[in-house]
Amino acid sequence: MKKDLEIPAIINAIKRSLSPGLKYPVGLHEPNISGNEWNYVKDCLDSTWVSSVGKYVDKFEEMIAAFTGVKCAVAVVNGTAALHICLRLAGVEPGDEVLVPALTFVATANAVSYCGAVPHFVDIEEYTLGLDPRKLEDHLQQVAVIRDGCCINRYTGRKMKAVVAMHAFGHPVDLDPLVETCRRFHLELIEDAAESLGSFYKERHTGNWGVLSALSFNGNKIVTTGGGGAILTNNPELAKKAKHLTTTAKVFHRWAYYHDQVGYNYRLPNINAALGCAQMEQLPKFLEQKRALAERYRQSFSGIRGIKFFNEPAFARSNYWLNVLLLEDDYADRRDALLEATHEAGIATRPAWEAMHRLPMFKDCPRMDLSTVENITSRLINLPSSSFL
């Protein structure tokens, strides 16, 4: 007879991993406001430059570029807006298809919809929790045909323009083979690095591999601006276009209001950027704290039946944005019981996002075999991961 999951032991292991003297309930990922946030925000209010023009936006963009090693960063209102613009600038047009992992936060697929394009769902690999480059390659061998330099889905007849690699919970996708597949199939690589600020693939920061990448500074991220995001690119021309598209496509003039295309009001306000500058200063500390927490979880969970703490892939150094516990296949049916019990113990946990192809608006979208997504979503649990825990 199968032995039951040791839920009390798991709860104890979680509590043992967290700082002693912590107040419960404990959230999943909360902001850590402990640096120059006040000073910069106060300076911003005192200057009255709280809105879209101001020195903190420029400074924040510089800090992001410096940290990630990507040449250009354009600050925007949130990660969803960043993804939308990345897709637009990668040439995604109405009626195109974009390959995205079926396991992701809904923004990845929504941004494709905003372009009038259709998400095409790709399976993940258990080793990274992100898009599986080998399975994608095999799938493209089956469904893709190159015509006039364009990648066409031979079943739907639609152009496939781009692949979005989402670094789930901060763990980098296996980028080397993915870059190769994208090259072979004439697909633009976009990174959804919303969760992976501070995560590196083979010494190079995530978001520095795609033609364009998106960051998020939502309240639940490692660095927050209240709400915010950024577009990353090493191509200064694309960065200029990103700035233009995100500032209503207004053509610069001392007084005239002329716009040369349909643009967006996606600028990050200066007051949010001020908060972001103070947060970026603390990013190295946050990363250390989060890696130490992950290490404590790893040790506390060792030897407990039926569960496995998820470790960063060997080729990666991860920010451990949201720590991941995987139930063994045999114990997947106990996932909801564990979620219930942890919440009752004042410990915020959550399952994986509902897979994209299971949401009503995406259920008819093209997709490959998604068996790993199905399997992983049934047995994944996120653990409290704030840097101050």
Place this chain on the structure above:
Amino acid sequence: MKKDLEIPAIINAIKRSLSPGLKYPVGLHEPNISGNEWNYVKDCLDSTWVSSVGKYVDKFEEMIAAFTGVKCAVAVVNGTAALHICLRLAGVEPGDEVLVPALTFVATANAVSYCGAVPHFVDIEEYTLGLDPRKLEDHLQQVAVIRDGCCINRYTGRKMKAVVAMHAFGHPVDLDPLVETCRRFHLELIEDAAESLGSFYKERHTGNWGVLSALSFNGNKIVTTGGGGAILTNNPELAKKAKHLTTTAKVFHRWAYYHDQVGYNYRLPNINAALGCAQMEQLPKFLEQKRALAERYRQSFSGIRGIKFFNEPAFARSNYWLNVLLLEDDYADRRDALLEATHEAGIATRPAWEAMHRLPMFKDCPRMDLSTVENITSRLINLPSSSFL
């Protein structure tokens, strides 16, 4: 021979209207941060609830509803996002047409594009600088036919779903006849009240006449949140839908991430709402100060050849968001010289926005005769209007 425009006299009149001891250059409309802004923002930072959940968002929404007299307010990331959601909830779908004034900030027409719909440009009247309800009625008599309860453009074959009334520079559109025309032609009335917080049409606040309305709290508005906006409606069902659509259409659950449609990440962060609460407390004072400034302009300009200060319509009490100077027809050719001279004197001025049908992305959109828009844009100048001037 025509006498030249008295540019030095105009500049003197502007300077005479502004507070003595003011530092030049003077901007067009800048934030006035002089109340509880720092207390509330500090409280927000101390609580670490800087992001999308927090008490200031709720409080800000309540303050907006109370001030405008509209039942429900949903705070969003900016006025453009508010307009986008208003249009979506009014039933605007891809391929529809939406009637919008040709004289407006580009966001009004862009938001129509975001829905996949086509703006149909309407002329304005000089009395309000907003949409001309009588000219619209005549135009609809020519081009519209009602079929199965829908208003169809008989020339394009497209459904006309809604009219957006934009209260330009804070001056209310003549709403009574417009409401009547909308009713007769089965058109939803949406108000773009981005510029008219504090402006009333016949004792009732702008934004309280349409089925849905949009406010803006951009840095150049009478009340700012850095960047922000709100959706107003008296229909609680629509407000619920607006909240849902602007928060990624996530279905509430303690831990599950399930979204029932393509939604948007349009929430206003709590830190921006904290700023907004402090600003809303000062709105009555700002309105008084701005009306006093308008009165000083009116007096200073009287008797100067070739110009007319724009007064609120008799049926309105306006917030005088941006004060307006109209050159007489004979002097329209001196507009750019006046813009140059004021800028050189350290006084920020600007002309009307480029009319929508003159922007490349909207040049082929349907439109009526736009002679008043053409005429007004050639001779309108906005004056410095910050509340502290």
